[in-house]
Amino acid sequence: xxxxxFYIFDRHTECIYSKRWTPSTTxxxxxxxxxxxxxxxxxxxxxxxxxxxxxxxxxxxxVFSLKRMVRQLGGEDDSFLSYRTGEYKLHYYETPTNIKxxxxxxxxxxxxxxxxxxxxxxxxxxxxxxxxxxPAEHPGGVGVSNELFELGLESFISQVLTA
Amino acid sequence: MPDxxxxxxxxxxxxxxxxxxxxxxxWKGILTKIRSxxxxxxxxxxxxxxxxxxNRAFDSSLAALSSNDSLILAGTFHGIxxxxxxxxxxxxxxxxxxxSASSTSFTSNPSASASALGTRATPATGIQVxxxxxxxxxxxxxxxxxxxxxxTSPEQPNVDAILRRVYELYADFVMKNPFYTTxxxxxxxxxxxxxxxxxxxxx
Numbered sequence: 001x002x003x004x005x006f007y008i009f010d011r012h013t014e015c016i017y018s019k020r021w022t023p024s025t026t027x028x029x030x031x032x033x034x035x036x037x038x039x040x041x042x043x044x045x046x047x048x049x050x051x052x053x054x055x056x057x058x059x060x061x062x063v064f065s066l067k068r069m070v071r072q073l074g075g076e077d078d079s080f081l082s083y084r085t086g087e088y089k090l091h092y093y094e095t096p097t098n099i100k101x102x103x104x105x106x107x108x109x110x111x112x113x114x115x116x117x118x119x120x121x122x123x124x125x126x127x128x129x130x131x132x133x134x135p136a137e138h139p140g141g142v143g144v145s146n147e148l149f150e151l152g153l154e155s156f157i158s159q160v161l162t163a
Numbered sequence: 164m165p166d167x168x169x170x171x172x173x174x175x176x177x178x179x180x181x182x183x184x185x186x187x188x189x190w191k192g193i194l195t196k197i198r199s200x201x202x203x204x205x206x207x208x209x210x211x212x213x214x215x216x217x218n219r220a221f222d223s224s225l226a227a228l229s230s231n232d233s234l235i236l237a238g239t240f241h242g243i244x245x246x247x248x249x250x251x252x253x254x255x256x257x258x259x260x261x262x263s264a265s266s267t268s269f270t271s272n273p274s275a276s277a278s279a280l281g282t283r284a285t286p287a288t289g290i291q292v293x294x295x296x297x298x299x300x301x302x303x304x305x306x307x308x309x310x311x312x313x314x315t316s317p318e319q320p321n322v323d324a325i326l327r328r329v330y331e332l333y334a335d336f337v338m339k340n341p342f343y344t345t346x347x348x349x350x351x352x353x354x355x356x357x358x359x360x361x362x363x364x365x366x
Contacts, residue, residue, distance in 0.1 A: 072226065073225055074226070075297065080293070084290070087288065
């Protein structure tokens with residue numbers, strides 16, 4: 001199972017945490033910008049020059065619209081779980097406090113809702129919410145990417161998911 | 164038709180109950196229970212501009228939308244489908260390995276790069292399946308940009324086969340209809356009858 005990226009959005013529609021993985025390296029990097037080939041063809045990967053912030057905004061907009069559409073069709077208590085395209089799968093989990101967890105993986109993954117719930121319960125609540133030094137709200141992501149949370153998330157993803 | 168019911172019951176473990184049934188009343192009692200498992204709710208067809216051209220509900224379990232709401236929903240989904248294509252992570256594109264291989268072999272082996280030039284990278288696709296707690300939405304996009312949205316219950320098997328059959332009906336009764344203008348709302352009685360005969364009976 002390959003994990004491509006992971007985002008956390010708070011209830012003020014802001015992205016408070018985002019992380020991307022590239023397949024060649026093990027630690028998180030920004031998306032590597034590839035150069036044009038010497039024969040003049042630009043590989044499709046180079047057209048994606050979206051920065052982390054643009055990606056996060058697009059993802060939030062998509063998820064918000066899909067959630068509204070699902071609520072309209074399935075009734076008030078229906079919830080959007082995931083969607084799959086030909087190349088990737090997006091998993092979504094929202095906590096009762098309107099914190100949204102989004103993860104992009106390959107298409108073969110099953111429902112990661114339980115995994116996202118675990119990330120929330122064991123990593124986010126433990127290391128971010130219970131941190132006495134972090135503020136109650138996280139405008140601009142302040143207070144979320146502390147060391148314990150990052151380490152915990154890395155080990156969780158590398159050992160539990162991609163093992 | 165009975166084969167389909169037996170097949171549906173097989174996967175739900177009801178075969179023993181069905182063996183002794185003889186009257187249609189007993190069939191109906193069982194069928195109302197089976198109905199909740201595998202159902203096709205709605206079919207929507209969206210043209211390549213994002214406009215809704217066909218909307219038909221086969222089961223009333225999903226919330227009924229007014230025609231205005233369905234138009235808005237179709238347009239919204241058309242936009243989200245395109246955005247999902249742009250959100251594709253660059254490492255997920257299958258052609259990324261092909262392009263990196265051809266870049267290293269360009270100077271050493273021109274013939275290999277010529278064959279690499281000939282193959283076109285497949286573009287990213289949009290949303291194909293959307294899962295929620297109550298329903299599953301499957302989207303089949305044709306090469307001409309027409310999207311077929313099928314809303315089914317989450318356990319419905321063979322959604323791809325159903326969509327393929329719907330596409331066949333569309334090609335036969337809508338596209339080959341000489342009085343039908345492309346990208347316009349679909350008003351073909353034969354298409355409706357074919358759909359009802361296929362989808363309502365497949366429950």
